[in-house]
Each structure stands twice: as C-alpha cells, then as structure tokens.
Amino acid sequence: MKKIAIFASGRGSNFSAIAQAVKKGSLKVKLALLVCDNPQAPVLSKARKLKIKTVLVKRGDFDSKKDFEKEITRYLKEEKIDLVIMAGFMRMLTPYFVRAYKNRIINIHPALLPAFKGAHAIKDAFDYGVKVTGVTVHFVDEEMDHGAIILQKEAEIKENDTLVSLEAKIHKVEHLLYPEAIKLLTLGKVKLQGRRVSFRGR
Numbered sequence: 001m002k003k004i005a006i007f008a009s010g011r012g013s014n015f016s017a018i019a020q021a022v023k024k025g026s027l028k029v030k031l032a033l034l035v036c037d038n039p040q041a042p043v044l045s046k047a048r049k050l051k052i053k054t055v056l057v058k059r060g061d062f063d064s065k066k067d068f069e070k071e072i073t074r075y076l077k078e079e080k081i082d083l084v085i086m087a088g089f090m091r092m093l094t095p096y097f098v099r100a101y102k103n104r105i106i107n108i109h110p111a112l113l114p115a116f117k118g119a120h121a122i123k124d125a126f127d128y129g130v131k132v133t134g135v136t137v138h139f140v141d142e143e144m145d146h147g148a149i150i151l152q153k154e155a156e157i158k159e160n161d162t163l164v165s166l167e168a169k170i171h172k173v174e175h176l177l178y179p180e181a182i183k184l185l186t187l188g189k190v191k192l193q194g195r196r197v198s199f200r201g202r
C-alpha cells in the first residue's frame, strides 16, 4: 500500500476529508504522516485525535529554508513516503525539495488554474465576477500554482452567492476531488507526458 504524507498548516478540512476516505476504505493508502509548520493550526488536533503521526517543523527554527526542508525530508524518508499531499501548507517549496520528490508532490488550489493563482483565489474569483470557478489538483513544480493539472472540477457562482457561500461550495468540491486524485495516483492510473496528464483505465 502506498504511503502518503499530508502537509498542512491551517484548518485541515482537506486533511479530514482524506483521512475519512482512508478510514472508509474508499481510498486505499496509508496516511502515515502530517507535516505542519504552524503550532496554532487546528489541523494538529485533528491528526492527533485520529492518532496519525504528526511532526511540527517550524521554519523559524532553521537558518535556511533548505535546512528546514532537509528536516522535513528526514521524516519523509523515515516513513518511506511515496506521495506528498499539500493541503493548505501555504509555503512554497524550494527546487531542492521539488527535485527530490519529482512528480510525487501534489497540491489543491481553490480555482480553475491557470486563473486566480495565489493565496486568495476564492475571493479573487468572486470579486472578479466570474460565473464559473472551481478546484484544481495539480503536480507541484518549481513555480507557484503551475505544475501539470491532474483533475479540475467547476463550481458555479450564482446570483445569490456570497463569498461565504462560495467558500463552502469550493470546499465541498475539494473534499471530493482530492481523495479522487490521490486514488488515481496511488493506483498508478495517472500518466504524465510533459504538461499533459492522461488516465489509464479510468
């Protein structure tokens, strides 16, 4: 069974959705590790409650970002992690880390990339007035919100939507799409050629 690590430093609703899919058996992976860099993050207690091994690695404890990532890599190696799942880690990874886990790091972004990159994608899409936005799961490369796209799903913005209702809609889509993407990857169904992702037997 493939072993995954989730990197999260916030609320952790995607972490919970993935953990639930694992518990239900619809996602057959071992959720071996949570990596968090924020001691205040609610995701920490969620992981502890589920008895998932958690490491708190604070950027401030290291002289350089490379040293910070080396420490994280040590934990990943210890646990023999196959796939790194970014779920609201809100920190860019260095080329050193991205190369070490080439095509084995994925991220979820709350918009239809390449539209609305960055940390405020839901609000940016709402303020822009688009009628359709959504969620993207993509490989992580050295540029922000840029790697090859694995799955996308749309969410409509209706006239009576508010930013709050749109956020709820987006998160609902995320919680279904992320476990699905992890499933396809860990079953070896994802084929990557350049920026193109296709699926075997889906």
Ligand code: GRF
Binding pocket: 008, 010, 011, 012, 013, 014, 015, 087, 088, 089, 108, 109, 110, 174
């Ligand atoms: C999600 O909206 C995700 O798309 C973005 O960060 C947010 C994390 O939310 N990358 P949560 O901590 O999983 O609730």
